[in-house]
Each structure stands twice: as structure tokens, then as C-alpha cells.
Amino acid sequence: MAAAAAEDGQWVLMATGRSPTNIAVIKYWGKRDEALILPVNDSVSVTLDPDHLSATTTVAVSPSFSSDRMWLNGKEISLSGGRFQSCLREIRKRACDFEDEKKGIKIKKEDWEKLHVHIASYKNFPTAAGLASSAAGFACLVFTLGKLMNVKEDYGELSSIARQGSGSACRSIYGGFVKWCMGKKDDGSDSIAVQLADEAHWKDLVIIIAVVSSKQKETSSTSGMRDSVETSPLLQYRAQTVVPSRVLKMEEAIKNRDFELFAKLTCADSNQFHAVCLDTSPPIFYMNDTSHRIISLVEKWNHLEGCPQVAYTFDAGPNAVLIARNRKTAALLLQKLLYYFPPQDKDLSSYLVGDKSILSDAGLHSLEDVEALPAPPEMKIHDQKFKGDVSYFICSRLGVGINVVADESQALLDSVTGLPKVVCF
Amino acid sequence: MAAAAAEDGQWVLMATGRSPTNIAVIKYWGKRDEALILPVNDSVSVTLDPDHLSATTTVAVSPSFSSDRMWLNGKEISLSGGRFQSCLREIRKRACDFEDEKKGIKIKKEDWEKLHVHIASYKNFPTAAGLASSAAGFACLVFTLGKLMNVKEDYGELSSIARQGSGSACRSIYGGFVKWCMGKKDDGSDSIAVQLADEAHWKDLVIIIAVVSSKQKETSSTSGMRDSVETSPLLQYRAQTVVPSRVLKMEEAIKNRDFELFAKLTCADSNQFHAVCLDTSPPIFYMNDTSHRIISLVEKWNHLEGCPQVAYTFDAGPNAVLIARNRKTAALLLQKLLYYFPPQDKDLSSYLVGDKSILSDAGLHSLEDVEALPAPPEMKIHDQKFKGDVSYFICSRLGVGINVVADESQALLDSVTGLPKVVCF
Known part of the structure; x- marks a missing residue:
């Protein structure tokens, strides 16, 4: 003081x-x-x-x-x-x-x-x-x-x-x-x-946030959740029946550092929250095509690996918060993300902020390295790229509380x- | 025979x-x-x-x-x-x-x-x-x-x-x-x-279908609904608790030609079906940003008018099926749709198929008429246009069964x- x-x-x-x-x-x-x-x-x-x-x-x-x-x-x-x-x-x-x-x-x-x-x-x-x-x-x-x-x-x-x-x-x-x-x-x-x-309980986790470009004006979470409470027939069922057991399982997953269960619950609950938004009248769309593409990438990769490598979660907006099971996985994730979403008019160091050391882990030292990235093998059909659809990425980790x-x-x-x-x- | x-x-x-x-x-x-x-x-x-x-x-x-x-x-x-x-x-x-x-x-x-x-x-x-x-x-x-x-x-x-x-x-x-x-x-x-x-019971209704361009490979409805039954915690609640009362109300709405109730139920049930798809693991996205934009346009217009003019419904894909309360409303709807989604490399008569006479009702005789359309007043912010995002429109009506x-x-x-x-x- x-x-x-x-x-x-x-x-x-x-x-x-x-x-x-x-x-x-x-x-x-x-x-x-x-x-x-x-x-x-x-x-x-x-x-x-x-x-x-x-x-x-x-x-x-x-x-x-x-x-x-x-x-x-x-x-x-x-x-x-x-x-x-x-x-x-x-x-x-x-x-x-x-x-x-x-x-x-x-x-x-x-x-x-x-x-x-x-x-x-x-x-x-x-x-x-x-x-x-x-x-x-x-x-x-x-x-x-x-x-x-x-x-x-x-x-x-x-x-x-x-x-x-x-x-x-x-x-x-x-x-x-x-x-x-x-x-x-x-x-x-x-x-x-x-x-x-x-x-300190689970230090392996690495967080990568994709800040997604959006032209849409978003519904504020305050008015959005009020509309959901008033109009979504699914919200109370979710709150009373689905969430209580998920919370118990999530506590177990965290206690045991069980990434498979953690990822499964995290993704399912993010999707169910957005499902309730869609079940609202008028419907609320927080995720856009870019959000969907990131989910699809993660789901296909997790499926190919046989067990989850990355969890995704989306709040009241199109940004993806991706939680990788460890640093090696995070580096692979970043490669895949940058393959599909290369920077537009930005250098690499302003395109990835936060813990920039992940770039070296991913072997990415320049825009040329990004351009040379191979297509992720799990995405068989779409080799289209989406330059400019992500504004920037943030690499972070779990942290301390208020201080x-x-x-x-x-x-x-x-x-x-x-x-x-x-x-x- | x-x-x-x-x-x-x-x-x-x-x-x-x-x-x-x-x-x-x-x-x-x-x-x-x-x-x-x-x-x-x-x-x-x-x-x-x-x-x-x-x-x-x-x-x-x-x-x-x-x-x-x-x-x-x-x-x-x-x-x-x-x-x-x-x-x-x-x-x-x-x-x-x-x-x-x-x-x-x-x-x-x-x-x-x-x-x-x-x-x-x-x-x-x-x-x-x-x-x-x-x-x-x-x-x-x-x-x-x-x-x-x-x-x-x-x-x-x-x-x-x-x-x-x-x-x-x-x-x-x-x-x-x-x-x-x-x-x-x-x-x-x-x-x-x-x-x-x-x-013949409700002849006023006019149907306009927006066939939406999509680059994504879609999940077949057969495998999609199997995945939903197996993984969505919300599906059974919808089927057992929400739908039965909606069907009764829908029968009433049809019997009484109550467009307000018909539209409310139609939109809510389309949204809830897509909510269940999103609640599926892995999540299924049938609607895309274009679908969302069409919904937003209809919702804002209905809100401005104080009572529904148009109902929307989406099946297992991004196409919008729009049901207008009458021909005058359908002509206005078409004007709004063509303002936001003008044709790309297509003449007007191949861009709107089916009952083409709706074009005259909407005062649209050429591409110049489309270009001269004013911005819909209910869309205050986004005056962006989305040329090419709709492949074509179909104008239709209710019809007879098998023959x-x-x-x-x-x-x-x-x-x-x-x-x-x-x-x-």
C-alpha cells in the first residue's frame, strides 16, 4: 500500500x-x-x-x-x-x-x-x-x-x-x-x-488461442444468456441434468491429470453451450466458419491419433481456446494451424504473441518456414488455406490467481x- | 399402366x-x-x-x-x-x-x-x-x-x-x-x-429456397443422426419432452392458418435440430456463415414488423428454405435476399428458378434492377454484400402428393x- x-x-x-x-x-x-x-x-x-x-x-x-x-x-x-x-x-x-x-x-x-x-x-x-x-x-x-x-x-x-x-x-x-x-x-x-x-498441479498443458477475425456484431453474453434462459427449452435440462455429472467427472479428470477425459468433457461442454445458444430465440451464433474449421481440424487429428491431443473451447465469440496435452503437441498444433491460417500482412512475431518460444519448438523461424509447412495428413480433402481468417495467435499456459x-x-x-x-x- | x-x-x-x-x-x-x-x-x-x-x-x-x-x-x-x-x-x-x-x-x-x-x-x-x-x-x-x-x-x-x-x-x-x-x-x-x-388448405404460403454454396463436405444425415443418438445428451430430451407439445401446436397452427405460431414453431424447431447436431460428438455443422446471415436477416425483419413475415428452416445442409406468409411478403423477401446475395456470373432467369413470376412481383426485370435495390432498413450495420454465396434461388409453393x-x-x-x-x- x-x-x-x-x-x-x-x-x-x-x-x-x-x-x-x-x-x-x-x-x-x-x-x-x-x-x-x-x-x-x-x-x-x-x-x-x-x-x-x-x-x-x-x-x-x-x-x-x-x-x-x-x-x-x-x-x-x-x-x-x-x-x-x-x-x-x-x-x-x-x-x-x-x-x-x-x-x-x-x-x-x-x-x-x-x-x-x-x-x-x-x-x-x-x-x-x-x-x-x-x-x-x-x-x-x-x-x-x-x-x-x-x-x-x-x-x-x-x-x-x-x-x-x-x-x-x-x-x-x-x-x-x-x-x-x-x-x-x-x-x-x-x-x-x-x-x-x-x-503447478498440471504443468504440461499448453494453451493456444486463435483470435478469429469477425465482421459480425456479437450478442453480449449478458443479453444472450438472458434470452437463453427465457426461450431455450434445452437450457434447464442442461443445467439440471447434464452439467452436475460433468462437473464431477471434470474434477476427477483434473485430479488425475486425465487428459483424455478432460478433453472429452471440455469439447462436449463447449459444443453444448453453443447448442443452447442456437436453441435460443432468436438464435445466437457465436462461432463462425473459421471456428468450425478449427474444430474440424482438432477433431480429425484427435480421431487419427486414437486419443485426444488437443481440447477446444469457445466462449461468447468466434475465438478458439485450444488446450494441448503437452508442449510437443502444442508445437504440432501450431504447425497445423499456421498451415491453414497463415498471417496476412503480418510478420511471425506479431502473429504469435505471448510465449513466443513455441515457434522455435515448432521449427518456425520465418514466414518462409510457415509457407513450407506440409498439409496436415488428417485433412484429406480440403487443402484450401484461409489467410486472414485468424487475426493472431496467443500462446500461454496455466497461471496464478490474483496478486x-x-x-x-x-x-x-x-x-x-x-x-x-x-x-x- | x-x-x-x-x-x-x-x-x-x-x-x-x-x-x-x-x-x-x-x-x-x-x-x-x-x-x-x-x-x-x-x-x-x-x-x-x-x-x-x-x-x-x-x-x-x-x-x-x-x-x-x-x-x-x-x-x-x-x-x-x-x-x-x-x-x-x-x-x-x-x-x-x-x-x-x-x-x-x-x-x-x-x-x-x-x-x-x-x-x-x-x-x-x-x-x-x-x-x-x-x-x-x-x-x-x-x-x-x-x-x-x-x-x-x-x-x-x-x-x-x-x-x-x-x-x-x-x-x-x-x-x-x-x-x-x-x-x-x-x-x-x-x-x-x-x-x-x-x-389447397393454405394457398397463401410462398416458398423461396436459397441453395447455398458450400465448400465443405457434409455429414450424411444417416450417419449424423446415428452419431447424435449415440452421443448427444440433449437428443432424447428433445424427442421425448420438447417435440410432442410442438407437434400438437403445429397441428393447431396449420388447422387455423396461424402464420405467427407456424413461423415461431418452424424456426425454433429448425434451430433445435441444429443445436442437437452441435451437441453431437464430434459436432455436426450443417449451417454455415451464409445460413446464419439469412437467419439474421429474417429474424431482424420479423422483429421490426412486430410479427413474423417469414419462417426459415434448414435440413442437413446449409440451404435455407424460407416460407413467406403470402406473395407480397415473398416479393419483399426476394428483394432483401437479392440485395445481400446478388448473382455472380449468372443472369437473373437462371439465378431464380421455379416460379419465376415472383420476379415481376418484386419489380425485378434485369440485373440492373437488382443492383438498384435499396439496403433493407432493418439491417442497420452490415451493408456488406455477399456475391456468390448463394448458388441460386428456387421459388415454389405447396403441392400435391405422389401421382x-x-x-x-x-x-x-x-x-x-x-x-x-x-x-x-
Whole structure:
């Protein structure tokens, strides 16, 4: 926590945190309570390495601040939305006495309500890419506000508050494998995230994300899942009958590092989530022809190998999140993907971001190497290529959960003015 | 029935029939018995005008034939498939005494088994277009063989035999609106088609089919529905819980010519069938981005109008079958479709086939008229066009069921040789 005397003799108290994104392998789709964001079924996710995909947030209070304000990637945005207000209210409610004798700051529990906050958040990946950016953002906001206001609640309770910002945010609190328990209570207090295993439990897994070019305006997940709950005859059956047994099996698969079962469940549940979207009226299409081609490639390869090499999962957009059983498989996968989806007007190092070392593993050092790739043998018929249909790839791995950023130089707000630092994104 | 003395003094006895295709508005997807082709749920279809989409079949017997033979569109094909054999066996079993005194032909019930058949079939639309060509083909084969062999069974029983060739063939026996009752018996004898209303009952409806260009090899419906039955957790729930009430509502909608209800059920059931395909492992994608765009266009237009103008339904392929509430609506629909999907390297009269008079209703007399079409107002964002993504359109209407072709000059087999006439397709 950083505190600094402001120019007029007043102080600015700050905290900074960093939160990963997560991707569900058993999907959350449908709320039983819109206001509290309570889901119709449990879900399970993997947390992605925050070095590649994360939100960093600095929150500050000062008697000199005249209103609550927020900046996202340097641009001021409104805090008036109900979800921001829910998170702010729930954290302020739990704030505790704070004292920094050295700097002469003393904040009583009841004083927090009167202090305005400044929030600056930065995401190291495109917000529009449909990669759970709101999950990382709300998790980070809640956690960092909690640190600043000396909130004593444990991670479970914090996850329940983050959930009220964006449902899947609750799963970004932890690293590794995380389960969001739907809970039973009406007030949502038992609808919290729990860690199933940390990121060190299954280190072999490699994640490759294909960010798919799309010209379509997508249905937001909030309105999409509301429409599904109201109109899909299949959604409740999925939530009540299919998902509970899948969650149990998924926990087993994770515990035993059983990739075959893990992949089977992950792919089936992604497909069933999109099936429910299609069963919605009017139907929701998140996947496009490129998404279908990637699925087809993976399915054919898995079939040829006799057991799954790669699992795929798609959220509320056309991007493919591919989980390879190990690094060797990931390198082979990348070769196949780049064969079909070579870059258009991009060099290799901007076409694959994140853990770029996978390129060497795949023997790809230049665009010439990509052009020389052989056709994947499992795709017998279609030797067509689809240049430009993927915007770029991200190579990542499982990662840690939310964390305090202790290095004060990383704060996004100026410790004297409490305003965003001028940075170039 | 035509009979002619063959050159060597023997005779050839022939019959010709014509069968429409049908398109399901409550879908058949999944068998409870693979061999007898018994479905997991009832289905409902509309019969399309055979002038636009039909199969014509001539069957012949003669003591001079040395084996069963078949020609499809002039090319000889094998009759060894189990489904052909089932239909032949079931009809032969029911053959009756036949006598044509004038021509001196007398065939006893037990003699039919010894006589070989020649079959020639012709479809007036592309087989590969995914427009239920096997339904029309098997319905026609069974009905015409039945005529030839003096089978006394009623249409219901004939539909049950056609069903063993291709499930949906049973629905092509009747015109107008047809229900295939799944039946309960193990031997399938009660799994038959019944007519809900004839084609004159609801004359306003206009059908426009968009034959969508596709580069993907599609999963056959036979193997697709087998995979769905084996792997989709949602299929049985759909069959047992969702479809029964939808069929009842659909019968009401048809009876009352309630287009709003008809359209709502038709679209929802098409989407749910494709949802079950997506819930299959590996997932089956029959619709592509073009299919999605057509759905989006119809949904937005229906939404803007406040009540449905057009219903859409998709079978095991990307083609859209659009049912407009009346001719005026169909003309407007055609304008919207041609705005987004103008022809590529085709003149207007080969781009819209079937009932071409709809072009005048839509004020479209030339490609210049198509180019001058205004953007549909309901599509606010995407003014992109997709030239070449639709191969062609067919405009049609509801039509009659299967029929004898009395005009002997229309027969596809030569009345003397019993071999296909030489015709240019």
C-alpha cells in the first residue's frame, strides 16, 4: 500500500493488483438471479498466465478526491453502472480501520464511506477480443479495493463480490483450476469460487488461442444468456441434468491429470453451450466458419491419433481456446494451424504473441518456414488455406490467481495527484 | 399402366409416377430402430410443388429382364443397397394377380417374385443440393412399384414401406401438410404418414429456397443422426419432452392458418435440430456463415414488423428454405435476399428458378434492377454484400402428393426394350 502527502498537505493512499483471465471448460450460461448474478449451474475454469492475459488495477482514496472516477486503458469511463456500484458498495461495507503512523494516516471503519476512490485499470490484451476481459477487470477491482480498504474477508467471500461485477470474475481470484459453485442461498453468499488445483498441479498443458477475425456484431453474453434462459427449452435440462455429472467427472479428470477425459468433457461442454445458444430465440451464433474449421481440424487429428491431443473451447465469440496435452503437441498444433491460417500482412512475431518460444519448438523461424509447412495428413480433402481468417495467435499456459503488485512504480495512478500517469499503451 | 410386346414376342409392363419432395417444419432427427427406420419423435412437413422439385420414376417388369436394374438420371446405379432391397421385398410381398386380357398378359400373385424389374428415375433438381432428393426418390419408387404390381395397400401402408427406403420419404406420399407418426410397435407398422391438410388448405404460403454454396463436405444425415443418438445428451430430451407439445401446436397452427405460431414453431424447431447436431460428438455443422446471415436477416425483419413475415428452416445442409406468409411478403423477401446475395456470373432467369413470376412481383426485370435495390432498413450495420454465396434461388409453393403419370410418352423406359430412353438432361 502506498501513501503520499498531496501538495496541499493531504494524502493519497493507493493499492495495485493484477488479475488473470480465465476460460471455462464447463460453461456458465444462464442466471437464476439477474441482480446478484447467480448461475443456473456450477462451472469450472482454467486460469491463464497473467503475463499474457491480465488486468492491472490501481485504486486510490484521498480526502482531496471530489468524486469516484475510473480510467480504463487511460480513458475515463463511467462508474455509474449497477455492477460497478454493487462491487464498490459491497467492499466499502466490509472496510476496516486503517492506520499508517509514519505517514500520519488514520482511517476509521466508518470513514471509508466518505472517501472517494480513483480507479485506473489496464489490460494487456484487446478488450474487444472476447477473452473474458470483464472477468479479469472486475476480479482485479474487487481484490484491489479490498486490499486498500483493509477488508479482512477471505478469497471465497471476495469471489462472491467479484461475481456481482461479472459472473465469471469470481473464478479469476484463484490460479490453476477453479470451480464456481452455484450455491443454494437466495442472497448468493454461497455462490463462490473454490480452487480445485493450483497451476503447478498440471504443468504440461499448453494453451493456444486463435483470435478469429469477425465482421459480425456479437450478442453480449449478458443479453444472450438472458434470452437463453427465457426461450431455450434445452437450457434447464442442461443445467439440471447434464452439467452436475460433468462437473464431477471434470474434477476427477483434473485430479488425475486425465487428459483424455478432460478433453472429452471440455469439447462436449463447449459444443453444448453453443447448442443452447442456437436453441435460443432468436438464435445466437457465436462461432463462425473459421471456428468450425478449427474444430474440424482438432477433431480429425484427435480421431487419427486414437486419443485426444488437443481440447477446444469457445466462449461468447468466434475465438478458439485450444488446450494441448503437452508442449510437443502444442508445437504440432501450431504447425497445423499456421498451415491453414497463415498471417496476412503480418510478420511471425506479431502473429504469435505471448510465449513466443513455441515457434522455435515448432521449427518456425520465418514466414518462409510457415509457407513450407506440409498439409496436415488428417485433412484429406480440403487443402484450401484461409489467410486472414485468424487475426493472431496467443500462446500461454496455466497461471496464478490474483496478486498484489508490490512494486509501487507499477501503479497506474500518480501517488501525489491520484490521477492516471501518462503512459503510452 | 403400359404394356407392350417385346421384339421376341414377350411383353414389357410399365408404370410411371411422380413424387414431390417435402421439407420438415418439425424435424425428424434420430432413429429408435436403424433397420426399420423408426424415428424417436413425430415430425411434420410441407410438400413442395412437384413442378419445381420432384422425382419421376418408371418401373417395368418383363420376362425378358435377366436381373433387377436401376438408372438414376440416365446413369446405371447399384440396387444392392439394403434400403432398395427392403422396398423391393416389401412391395413384392404385397403384389396381387394382374391381368391385361387385350395384351394377353397374366401375372399371378406368386409370379411377381420371379420377374425382374427395371427402374429409371429422374430428378428435376440437383441431387447434391441437399433438398430431400432421397425422400422424393424412395417415395416414388415404392408408389410406382406398388402400382405396377397391383398392390392394394392404402397410402398409409405405402408410406410405411417408403419409410424403409428413406425415413422422410414416407411424408412425400401426401400433398400439403403431412405428419409422420413415429408409432409404437416394434415392427414399425404404425410408423406411417398421415395428411394434416391438403395443399389447397393454405394457398397463401410462398416458398423461396436459397441453395447455398458450400465448400465443405457434409455429414450424411444417416450417419449424423446415428452419431447424435449415440452421443448427444440433449437428443432424447428433445424427442421425448420438447417435440410432442410442438407437434400438437403445429397441428393447431396449420388447422387455423396461424402464420405467427407456424413461423415461431418452424424456426425454433429448425434451430433445435441444429443445436442437437452441435451437441453431437464430434459436432455436426450443417449451417454455415451464409445460413446464419439469412437467419439474421429474417429474424431482424420479423422483429421490426412486430410479427413474423417469414419462417426459415434448414435440413442437413446449409440451404435455407424460407416460407413467406403470402406473395407480397415473398416479393419483399426476394428483394432483401437479392440485395445481400446478388448473382455472380449468372443472369437473373437462371439465378431464380421455379416460379419465376415472383420476379415481376418484386419489380425485378434485369440485373440492373437488382443492383438498384435499396439496403433493407432493418439491417442497420452490415451493408456488406455477399456475391456468390448463394448458388441460386428456387421459388415454389405447396403441392400435391405422389401421382401416377398417365401420359405414356413421359415414361423413362422404352416400352419395347425396357431400357432407358435416350434423353438429354
